[in-house]
């Protein structure tokens with residue numbers, strides 16, 4: 001193995017995994033089959049120091065087969081395989097359109113507009129899922145649960161949260177704390193904030209003392225401020241069990 005090889009660390013329990021690595025500056029085309037065990041880090045190294053590498057993962061899970069493609073610049077990753085803490089950030093935004101339900105954190109919020117989306121368009125749960133996946137070093141929600149897959153069509157976002165929590169436990173982590181911010185002009189969230197937070201705690205299996213939820217307007221500017229979209233940010237800290 002070239003000592004300069006770049007590595008991608010993937011924490012997962014899916015088994016088996018087949019990895020095809022294509023390097024842009026030579027014609028190597030290598031397929032690796034790696035047996036995976038729960039809580040083990042998989043190190044997938046590309047054969048050369050190319051500036052851009054495309055890595056395709058075919059993950060066979062109990063629920064079916066999910067194809068994941070990660071395409072982007074790669075960086076050297078020589079850190080420890082297992083960290084006591086891992087931080088993740090999630091962001092999501094949805095258009096608000098008349099005639100759709102507005103579901104935030106699994107709670108149906110009365111409003112004249114809602115999210116037009118493949119699933120239930122739950123902006124908070126989507127961005128919490130992305131934060132957890134990010135902390136685990138996994139691909140994003142769109143790659144793990146592609147909207148082209150009929151399996152996820154119309155799925156409530158609680159399904160995605162439960163899968164992210166399952167992956168987190170299998171990697172050997174618990175939620176340390178989570179801080180989320182919703183951005184929307186209307187409706188006022190204060191009457192619903194506790195119900196949203198309680199449901200989020202339940203879905204995550206986390207104590208309310210470590211789950212924080214904030215909401216703010218967008219000062220009436222841009223689509224967020226004009227009641228045409230809704231967005232959320234989440235930061236999560238995972239702690240090794």
Ligand SMILES: [Zn+2]
Pocket residue numbers: 092093094121122123126127
């Ligand atoms: Zn979303």
